[in-house]
Amino acid sequence: MRLELQGRNALVTGGAGGIGGAIADALAAEGVAVASADTRPPPDGAGRFLELDVRDRDAVLRAFDAAEDSGVVDILVNAAGLYPSDPILEMSEAAWDRVMDVNVKGMFLTSQEFCRRLVAAGRPGCIVNITSGAAERARVGAAHYCTSKAAAEMLTRAFALEFAEHGIRVNAVSPGYVEVGSAVNPLSAEYKAAITGSIPLGRAGAPADIAQAVLFLCSRGAEWVTGASWRVDGGSRAGTLGLPLSRVS
Ligand SMILES: NC(=O)c1ccc[n+]([C@@H]2O[C@H](COP(=O)([O-])OP(=O)(O)OC[C@H]3O[C@@H](n4cnc5c(N)ncnc54)[C@H](O)[C@@H]3O)[C@@H](O)[C@H]2O)c1
Numbered sequence: 001m002r003l004e005l006q007g008r009n010a011l012v013t014g015g016a017g018g019i020g021g022a023i024a025d026a027l028a029a030e031g032v033a034v035a036s037a038d039t040r041p042p043p044d045g046a047g048r049f050l051e052l053d054v055r056d057r058d059a060v061l062r063a064f065d066a067a068e069d070s071g072v073v074d075i076l077v078n079a080a081g082l083y084p085s086d087p088i089l090e091m092s093e094a095a096w097d098r099v100m101d102v103n104v105k106g107m108f109l110t111s112q113e114f115c116r117r118l119v120a121a122g123r124p125g126c127i128v129n130i131t132s133g134a135a136e137r138a139r140v141g142a143a144h145y146c147t148s149k150a151a152a153e154m155l156t157r158a159f160a161l162e163f164a165e166h167g168i169r170v171n172a173v174s175p176g177y178v179e180v181g182s183a184v185n186p187l188s189a190e191y192k193a194a195i196t197g198s199i200p201l202g203r204a205g206a207p208a209d210i211a212q213a214v215l216f217l218c219s220r221g222a223e224w225v226t227g228a229s230w231r232v233d234g235g236s237r238a239g240t241l242g243l244p245l246s247r248v249s
Pocket of ligand 1: 038054
């Protein structure tokens with residue numbers, strides 16, 4: 001299938017991260033002008049870097065102004081995110097707020113500004129939100145994160161509904177465990193081994209696995225897809241792995 005993404009203009013939040021970086025690279029390889037917006041510069045990678053804290057509305061406006069140097073931004077990928085580990089009885093109010101502010105409010109602010117500009121220009125576009133299996137499956141130490149990702153799934157559908165008449169499609173890619181080696185979001189070796197062992201397809205995801213799904217959702221091939229959430233997780237949410245047969249022999 002031809003993706004036909006040449007000439008589009010994308011802003012990728014969290015573009016210095018593992019998944020956001022792979023998405024920025026994949027879009028750039030398809031001829032998209034890409035701005036990677038993050039609080040820190042990417043280690044390498046395609047496209048230009050824009051410093052952005054997604055929690056800051058004025059900074060969001062400035063980032064869109066800067067990205068519009070290459071034309072109206074018509075692809076937004078929200079990949080900025082935090083996934084700290086805080087057991088509930090140890091979770092501070094500040095820790096709760098930080099996760100909700102980056103993962104939910106940040107997604108709202110960037111998406112609102114993206115839609116505002118496209119509606120004013122009378123142009124179509126698409127948003128892809130990177131959510132998580134945590135939206136559907138709670139895990140210990142992640143009450144804030146799981147709640148934020150469930151909210152991000154609903155935000156995806158709310159935006160999809162409200163902007164469909166403007167030709168703006170809004171979808172989510174919901175990854176399972178993806179090995180990124182993040183310094184921002186470090187994970188223990190024990191956690192990585194346990195979660196990798198629970199994946200039916202037998203390996204952790206790679207950032208490129210997520211990027212491929214994002215490319216499709218941005219492409220003409222997905223022009224009738226909005227309000228959807230695509231699980232890209234090696235089968236993690238297909239069912240319970242490792243149970244024996246229940247039949248009595
Ligand atoms: N890696 C996984 O297993 C996995 C699974 C499911 C979902 N996700 C989601 O994928 C997204 C990317 O995560 P990743 O695994 O690539 O982690 P990562 O740490 O490599 O990337 C996250 C990026 O977000 C940036 N960021 C954090 N706060 C920000 C802010 N206020 N403003 C702008 N940028 C900010 C960080 O600097 C970092 O570059 C996140 O939303 C995460 O929740 C990851």
